[in-house]
Structure formats: C-alpha cells, structure tokens
Amino acid sequence: AQTVTQSQPEMSVQEAETVTLSCTYDTSENNYYLFWYKQPPSRQMILVIRQEAYKQQNATENRFSVNFQKAAKSFSLKISDSQLGDTAMYFCAFGTSYGKLTFGQGTILTVHP
Amino acid sequence: GAVVSQHPSWVICKSGTSVKIECRSLDFQATTMFWYRQFPKQSLMLMATSNEGSKATYEQGVEKDKFLINHASLTLSTLTVTSAHPEDSSFYICSASLPLAGDRNEQFFGPGTRLTVL
Numbered sequence: 001a002q003t004v005t006q007s008q009p010e011m012s013v014q015e016a017e018t019v020t021l022s023c024t025y026d027t028s029e030n031n032y033y034l035f036w037y038k039q040p041p042s043r044q045m046i047l048v049i050r051q052e053a054y055k056q057q058n059a060t061e062n063r064f065s066v067n068f069q070k071a072a073k074s075f076s077l078k079i080s081d082s083q084l085g086d087t088a089m090y091f092c093a094f095g096t097s098y099g100k101l102t103f104g105q106g107t108i109l110t111v112h113p
Numbered sequence: 114g115a116v117v118s119q120h121p122s123w124v125i126c127k128s129g130t131s132v133k134i135e136c137r138s139l140d141f142q143a144t145t146m147f148w149y150r151q152f153p154k155q156s157l158m159l160m161a162t163s164n165e166g167s168k169a170t171y172e173q174g175v176e177k178d179k180f181l182i183n184h185a186s187l188t189l190s191t192l193t194v195t196s197a198h199p200e201d202s203s204f205y206i207c208s209a210s211l212p213l214a215g216d217r218n219e220q221f222f223g224p225g226t227r228l229t230v231l
Contacts, residue, residue: 042224098145098210
C-alpha cells in the first residue's frame with residue numbers, strides 16, 4: 001500500500017512571491033505517477049501538474065514546477081509569482097498506472113494581497 | 114474535453130431514506146470510475162472502484178451494503194446511500210478514468226455532491 005504525507009496543514013504567501021509545498025510518499029512500486037491537485041472553494045478538483053516516476057526531469061507548467069527526488073521519495077510543488085487565485089487546498093497524490101489515486105492530507109494555501 | 118458531471122450537486126434528505134448520486138463522463142467512455150468521500154478541510158478518501166459491467170471493489174472499512182455502486186454503462190456510475198443517517202453527511206466526489214498514451218490512466222473529477230442527512 002502507498003502512503004502520502006503532507007506535513008504542512010496551512011501555508012501563506014504574499015502575492016507575487018514564491019511558495020513551496022512539501023510532499024513525501026512511500027511505495028514499493030517502480031511504475032507510478034505523482035500529481036498535485038488544487039481544490040478551490042468551489043471544491044472542484046483541478047489537476048495542477050503531473051510527474052511520471054520514470055522521468056528524471058522535473059515537470060513544469062507555467063508558474064508551477066516540482067522538485068521530484070525519487071530516491072528520497074519527495075515531491076514538492078513550487079508556485080512562483082503567487083496569485084490571489086492560487087488560494088486553495090492543495091493535494092499531493094500518488095497514482096498507479098491503472099489510475100488509482102492515494103491522496104495526502106492536503107495543505108491549505110492562502111495568498112495575501 | 115474529459116468532462117465529468119455529478120447530479121445532484123446538493124441533496125438534503127431525512128434520516129432513513131436512500132439517496133442516489135449519478136456520475137457521468139460526458140465526452141469519453143470510462144471503464145473505471147472512482148467514488149471518494151471528503152469531510153470539511155480533509156483529504157479525499159477512496160470508497161470504491163467501479164468497473165463497467167462488474168461489481169465494485171470497496172476499500173477496507175466501507176460498507177458495501179450501505180453504499181451501493183452500479184456502473185451500468187461506460188458513461189454512468191451511480192452511488193446509492195441506503196438508509197442514510199446524519200453521520201453519512203459528507204461531500205461525495207466521483208472521478209472517471211481515461212486511458213492515455215502508454216499505460217497511463219488519468220482521472221477526471223466531477224464537481225462533487227454535498228449530502229446532508231437530517
């Protein structure tokens with residue numbers, strides 16, 4: 001079984017600054033995927049970024065990038081130039097190739113003007 | 114593309130009644146759908162995996178007789194909460210799995226259903 005741990009229940013950042021959300025996981029599988037999802041107050045789950053475990057290169061999507069350390073089983077999310085619309089709950093998730101997801105506890109991010 | 118809908122978005126029912134929640138993949142066929150439960154400011158907990166044409170696979174601790182799941186077609190899965198009680202009040206989210214390139218499947222989430230049992 002997989003476990004995902006997010007050790008930061010809440011984070012805050014000033015608008016335009018950079019913030020990093022932490023995530024660690026534990027698994028015995030070799031083929032897997034890692035995700036960061038955003039859940040705004042509407043509660044719609046939105047995919048922010050994904051990383052294939054077999055890829056060494058860190059994924060990047062505009063202002064969002066990850067630091068994937070496979071040996072350390074660490075998968076942090078960096079948000080650059082934070083915007084008010086980034087305020088949400090962020091979930092790190094471990095995914096198997098057949099689609100099953102295991103979520104971390106979540107981090108509530110607040111962006112202050 | 115890859116839109117998943119849920120109906121209803123909010124339902125209030127009396128204790129002891131049953132409630133059905135529908136999850137539809139609108140523009141793709143999903144052989145696998147997932148049902149999650151989420152309490153306020155907490156994580157999503159997987160309840161069951163629903164496969165078209167077969168019985169759902171329930172996670173440990175989830176009562177399969179209370180949470181009935183039916184995946185009758187490639188675009189529709191339903192969750193029925195039978196004899197609902199106040200402790201069943203929660204936010205229920207479904208997702209549909211879309212096979213992508215290689216061996217990867219990606220989940221697309223519905224907007225969720227808020228269930229309140231009085």
